[in-house]
Amino acid sequence: MNATLLRELEQLLGPKGILARPEDLMLYENDGSVEEGRPDCIVFPRSKQDVVEIVKLAVRHNTPLVGRGAGTGLSGGALARRGGIVVTFSRMNRILQVDAENLRAVVEPGVVNLDLTRAVEGFGLYFAPDPSSQRACTIGGNVSENSGGPHTLAYGVTANHVTGLELVLPDAQVVRVGGAAIEAPGYALARLVVGSEGTFALVTEITVRLMRAPEDVRTLLAIYDRVEDATNTVVELTARGITSAACEMLDGLMLRSVEDYVHAGFPVDAAAVLLIELEGLREAVDAQASELQEVCALCKAREVRRARDTRERDLLWKGRKNAFGAIGRLSPSYYVLDGVIPRTKLTATLQHIEDVSKRYGFPIGNVFHAGDGNLHPLILFDRRDPEQLRRVIEAGGEIIQFCVQAGGTLTGEHGVGMEKSELMPLMFSDADLDLMRGVRSVFNPTGLLNPDKILPLGKGCGELRVQPLAGGPASAPHPSA
Amino acid sequence: MKPATTFSPARLADLVGAENVLTGAAELTAWEVDGLRPSAVVRPGTAAEITGILAMAAAERLAVIPMGGRSKLGVGMPPRNYDVALDLTRMNRLLAFDPADLTLGVEPGVRFAQLEQELAAQRQFLPLAPAFAERATMGGIIAASADSPLRHAYGSARDQLLGVEFVTGAGVAAKSGGRVVKNVTGYDIHQLLAGSLGTLAVITRLNFRTHPMPLRERMFVAAFVGSEGALECCRAIGKSQLQPRIVEVFNPATARVLQAPRVLRDRWSVAVAAAGHAAVIARHERELSRMARERGADDFAVFDGAEQDALFTALREFPRLALEAFPGAAIFRVPILPGAMPELLHKAQAVSERHHIETAILVRASGIVYIALLTPGGDGDARSAAHLLPACRDLMQAGPDAGVRPMIEWCPTSLKREMSIWPPPGSDQALAEKLKRLFDPQGILSPGRFLGGL
Numbered sequence: 001m002n003a004t005l006l007r008e009l010e011q012l013l014g015p016k017g018i019l020a021r022p023e024d025l026m027l028y029e030n031d032g033s034v035e036e037g038r039p040d041c042i043v044f045p046r047s048k049q050d051v052v053e054i055v056k057l058a059v060r061h062n063t064p065l066v067g068r069g070a071g072t073g074l075s076g077g078a079l080a081r082r083g084g085i086v087v088t089f090s091r092m093n094r095i096l097q098v099d100a101e102n103l104r105a106v107v108e109p110g111v112v113n114l115d116l117t118r119a120v121e122g123f124g125l126y127f128a129p130d131p132s133s134q135r136a137c138t139i140g141g142n143v144s145e146n147s148g149g150p151h152t153l154a155y156g157v158t159a160n161h162v163t164g165l166e167l168v169l170p171d172a173q174v175v176r177v178g179g180a181a182i183e184a185p186g187y188a189l190a191r192l193v194v195g196s197e198g199t200f201a202l203v204t205e206i207t208v209r210l211m212r213a214p215e216d217v218r219t220l221l222a223i224y225d226r227v228e229d230a231t232n233t234v235v236e237l238t239a240r241g242i243t244s245a246a247c248e249m250l251d252g253l254m255l256r257s258v259e260d261y262v263h264a265g266f267p268v269d270a271a272a273v274l275l276i277e278l279e280g281l282r283e284a285v286d287a288q289a290s291e292l293q294e295v296c297a298l299c300k301a302r303e304v305r306r307a308r309d310t311r312e313r314d315l316l317w318k319g320r321k322n323a324f325g326a327i328g329r330l331s332p333s334y335y336v337l338d339g340v341i342p343r344t345k346l347t348a349t350l351q352h353i354e355d356v357s358k359r360y361g362f363p364i365g366n367v368f369h370a371g372d373g374n375l376h377p378l379i380l381f382d383r384r385d386p387e388q389l390r391r392v393i394e395a396g397g398e399i400i401q402f403c404v405q406a407g408g409t410l411t412g413e414h415g416v417g418m419e420k421s422e423l424m425p426l427m428f429s430d431a432d433l434d435l436m437r438g439v440r441s442v443f444n445p446t447g448l449l450n451p452d453k454i455l456p457l458g459k460g461c462g463e464l465r466v467q468p469l470a471g472g473p474a475s476a477p478h479p480s481a
Numbered sequence: 482m483k484p485a486t487t488f489s490p491a492r493l494a495d496l497v498g499a500e501n502v503l504t505g506a507a508e509l510t511a512w513e514v515d516g517l518r519p520s521a522v523v524r525p526g527t528a529a530e531i532t533g534i535l536a537m538a539a540a541e542r543l544a545v546i547p548m549g550g551r552s553k554l555g556v557g558m559p560p561r562n563y564d565v566a567l568d569l570t571r572m573n574r575l576l577a578f579d580p581a582d583l584t585l586g587v588e589p590g591v592r593f594a595q596l597e598q599e600l601a602a603q604r605q606f607l608p609l610a611p612a613f614a615e616r617a618t619m620g621g622i623i624a625a626s627a628d629s630p631l632r633h634a635y636g637s638a639r640d641q642l643l644g645v646e647f648v649t650g651a652g653v654a655a656k657s658g659g660r661v662v663k664n665v666t667g668y669d670i671h672q673l674l675a676g677s678l679g680t681l682a683v684i685t686r687l688n689f690r691t692h693p694m695p696l697r698e699r700m701f702v703a704a705f706v707g708s709e710g711a712l713e714c715c716r717a718i719g720k721s722q723l724q725p726r727i728v729e730v731f732n733p734a735t736a737r738v739l740q741a742p743r744v745l746r747d748r749w750s751v752a753v754a755a756a757g758h759a760a761v762i763a764r765h766e767r768e769l770s771r772m773a774r775e776r777g778a779d780d781f782a783v784f785d786g787a788e789q790d791a792l793f794t795a796l797r798e799f800p801r802l803a804l805e806a807f808p809g810a811a812i813f814r815v816p817i818l819p820g821a822m823p824e825l826l827h828k829a830q831a832v833s834e835r836h837h838i839e840t841a842i843l844v845r846a847s848g849i850v851y852i853a854l855l856t857p858g859g860d861g862d863a864r865s866a867a868h869l870l871p872a873c874r875d876l877m878q879a880g881p882d883a884g885v886r887p888m889i890e891w892c893p894t895s896l897k898r899e900m901s902i903w904p905p906p907g908s909d910q911a912l913a914e915k916l917k918r919l920f921d922p923q924g925i926l927s928p929g930r931f932l933g934g935l
C-alpha cells in the first residue's frame with residue numbers, strides 16, 4: 001500500500017486509529033470460515049465523518065475497502081480479498097437511542113449483538129436475532145449478513161428487525177434508507193441493503209426493532225436413539241403446525257464433543273437430540289408443550305427432559321452455541337456449511353451427508369436449525385494438508401448441491417462471501433447474476449467496496465469449483481470409487 | 482391525453498394469440514388507469530410470452546402497466562404514458578404447494594380468495610388479509626405492498642415472500658430468493674420488487690411461506706367516547722404480555738363505513754383478535770376487558786362466529802368500503818410510530834374541522850394510520866375535488882416531525898393533477914433512479930406512477 005495513503009489515514013485517525021504492521025494485519029486475515037485475505041491496513045473510525053473521510057481517501061488512491069465488525073463471519077465476507085483497507089467498526093459501538101415506548105433502538109454498527117439486549121432488558125425488551133456468536137458479533141455485521149440464529153424460526157432474521165439505515169456509499173455520499181416507522185414509501189432499499197454482505201455501502205447507523213420478552217419460556221430436550229426419529233419429529237411438528245420459538249438438532253458426534261467441553265448435561269450415548277424452546281403466554285406454552293410431548297413420543301423419542309430453571313436452560317443453550325468451538329478441540333480444522341432444504345427433506349439429506357462423510361473419509365457433525373431446515377454440517381479435516389483442504393471443499397460442494405437439488409439454497413444465514421461465490425451458478429442463471437451485478441453497480445459502481453464477493457469471478461458455470469452432478473443426487477458418482 | 486402510438490396490436494397477437502389481445506375502444510374502459518385508456522390489453526399465459534411482450538415494448542418504447550385483478554390501479558400517480566395493459570389474470574396457477582413444508586409457489590394472477598380456499602383445505606393460510614380480497618391477485622398484493630390487519634402478528638406481505646421470478650423492463654427473465662423459509666443467497670431483489678408498483682419488472686412467480694390456521698379465534702371490541710381512551714388501551718395492550726392477532730382502533734366515522742353488526746357507530750372502538758387454545762383466548766378476554774375498563778371503555782363486546790367474520794372482513798376491506806360509500810374520498814396511509822399517533826390523530830381532527838370534511842380513521846396498532854377524507858361525489862365532481870385539495874395539502878404536512886412520510890393511497894384522479902400523492906423523495910432518490918434505469922432502461926413500465934416520478 002502506498003505510503004501517502006497510510007500517512008493520510010494516520011493524520012485522519014491518529015496513530016491509535018490505524019494498524020499496518022504485518023503482525024497486526026495477520027489478526028485480520030481470517031474470520032470464522034476457511035478463507036483468508038490479507039489487508040494492507042486496518043482503520044478504526046470513531047464517527048460517520050471518519051468513515052466518509054476514509055472512503056474519500058480510498059477513492060482517491062483507488063484502494064479497496066472492506067467493512068468489518070467482530071470478524072466472526074463464516075463466509076469470508078469481511079476479508080480483504082484484494083488487499084486494501086479494512087474498516088473495523090469496533091470503536092463505533094454506541095447505542096445512540098433506546099425508545100422503549102416505540103420498541104426501537106438506534107445503534108452504531110460496532111455495538112455487540114448481546115450488548116443491545118443487555119441495555120434494553122431492564123425495559124423487558126430484547127433484540128431478537130441471536131446468532132451463536134452473539135456475545136461477540138456486531139449488529140453491523142448482522143446487517144451485512146442478514147444474520148439469523150436459533151430463534152429465527154419464530155421471529156425472523158435481521159432483515160425483519162431493521163427499519164432504517166444510514167449508509168456511506170463508496171463515493172462517500174451519505175444516504176438514509178428506511179426510517180423508524182414500520183415502512184417507508186419508495187423502493188425498499190433498507191431491505192435490499194440488509195444482507196448485501198458489505199458490498200453496497202458501509203453502514204454507519206442502524207435503527208432496529210426491539211421485542212418484548214415473553215412471560216414464559218420452556219426449554220425441552222428430546223433424546224433419540226436414531227437420527228431419523230429426530231428428523232421425523234421435526235417434519236411432524238412442521239406438518240402439524242406446532243410452532244416453537246426454536247428447534248435445534250445436535251447429532252451424536254456433536255453431543256459428545258459438546259458435552260466433553262461444556263458439560264451441559266447432554267446424553268452422550270444418544271444418536272441425536274432436539275433442543276426445543278416454546279415461548280409466549282403461559283397458557284400457550286402449556287398447551288404447546290403437551291402437543292410437543294405427544295409428537296416426540298409418536299416419533300420414538302427415548303425421553304423428553306425439561307430445563308427446570310434458568311440455569312439449566314442457559315447451560316443447554318451454552319452447549320448449543322459453543323458447538324463449533326467444541327468441535328475445534330476434536331479436529332485441527334472444520335468446514336461449516338449452511339445449506340437450507342425444505343423441511344420435508346431432512347431425513348434424506350442427513351442420510352446423504354452421512355454418505356458423503358463415509359465416501360470422503362471426513363467425520364461430519366451436525367448441529368443445526370432443524371425447524372427451518374437450515375443445516376450446519378461441520379466437516380472435520382486438517383487444513384495444513386492442501387489435499388484435505390481441496391477434498392473438504394469438494395465434499396462440502398456435494399452436500400450443497402444436494403440441498404439445491406432438493407429445492408433448497410446455498411446459504412441460510414452465513415452468507416455467500418468469498419466461500420460460496422463460485423457455487424452461485426448452482427442456483428442462479430447468468431441473467432440472474434448479471435442483474436445482481438447491475439444492482440451492486442448501482443451502489444458500488446467502481447467495485448472498490450468489498451471486491452470479489454458473492455458473485456462468481458468467472459462467467460458462467462465453467463468456473464464452478466464443484467462440477468455439477470450429472471443426474472439427481474441418487475445417481476451421484478462416487479469420486480472415491 | 483395519451484399520445485397516439487404507432488405499434489400494431491397484430492404483433493402482440495403474434496406473441497400471445499389473437500384471442501388474448503383486446504383492442505376495441507369500448508372493451509378497454511375496464512383497463513383504464515386514472516382515465517387513460519390503453520391501446521391494447523394483452524393477456525399472456527407464460528413468462529416466456531411476457532419476455533416477448535416486454536422486449537417488443539422496450540424496442541418500440543411502449544408504456545406497459547402490469548396488473549392482476551385491477552383492484553389497485555388507482556394507487557400511484559397517473560402514468561405518463563399508457564399503451565398496453567399487461568393483464569396477468571390468465572396466469573392463475575398454483576405451481577407448488579408443500580403443506581408439510583408450509584411453503585407454496587404461485588403465478589401472479591392467482592386471486593387471493595382462490596388461494597385462501599386451497600390453503601384452508603389443508604388448515605393453512607397466508608397472513609395477508611388484503612382489501613379487495615375477492616379480486617386482488619398475489620402479484621398485485623406484493624407489487625402494491627397491500628397492508629392487512631394480520632400484519633400485527635405476522636409481519637407485512639413482504640415478510641411472507643420467499644422469492645420471485647420476474648421479467649425486467651428490458652425483457653430479461655430472472656429470479657431472486659428461493660423456495661425455502663430461510664435464505665441469504667444473493668441480493669434480495671424480490672424485496673426490491675415488493676412495493677415497487679410494477680415500475681421495475683413484471684413478477685411471473687411468487688413463493689410464500691404459509692402458516693398453520695389457529696385452532697380458534699375470537700374478537701373483542703372495546704368502545705370509548707374519545708380517541709384518548711382508545712389509544713391508551715391500545716398502548717396498554719402493547720405493553721402487556723398478550724399476543725393478539727390484530728389490534729385496530731377506529732373512530733365513529735369508520736364504524737359507520739364498516740357497517741359491522743354490533744359495532745357502536747358513535748364510539749371509538751378498539752378491535753382485538755385473539756387466537757389459539759381456549760385458555761389463551763380466555764386470558765385475552767379477561768385481561769382485555771380489564772384494560773378497557775380501566776381506560777374508561779363504556780362497552781366491551783365479544784364477537785364470535787358470523788359476527789366475528791363480518792367484523793374482520795370489514796376491517797380488511799376498509800379502503801374498498803370507504804370508496805364505495807364515498808367515491809371521491811382521499812385515503813392517506815401514514816406509517817408512524819405508536820408514540821406519535823395521538824398527535825397525528827389530533828392534527829387529522831383539526832384538518833377535518835378546518836375544512837369541514839368528515840374524516841374516517843383506522844389505526845393499525847403495528848404502525849400504520851389510515852385517514853380517509855370522506856367527500857361525497859365521484860371522480861368527475863370538480864367541486865368536490867376543489868374542496869379536497871387544501872385539506873389534503875394540509876394533511877400531507879401533518880406529520881408530527883420530518884420523519885413521518887404520509888402518502889395518499891387512494892384519491893380521485895383530479896386531485897392527482899393538482900398535487901403529488903407521494904411525499905417528497907428522500908436522500909436515496911438517486912439510488913432509486915439508478916435502479917429504475919437498470920431494470921427498465923427504456924422507462925416502459927408503469928412510467929410516472931411511483932414516488933419521485935419514477
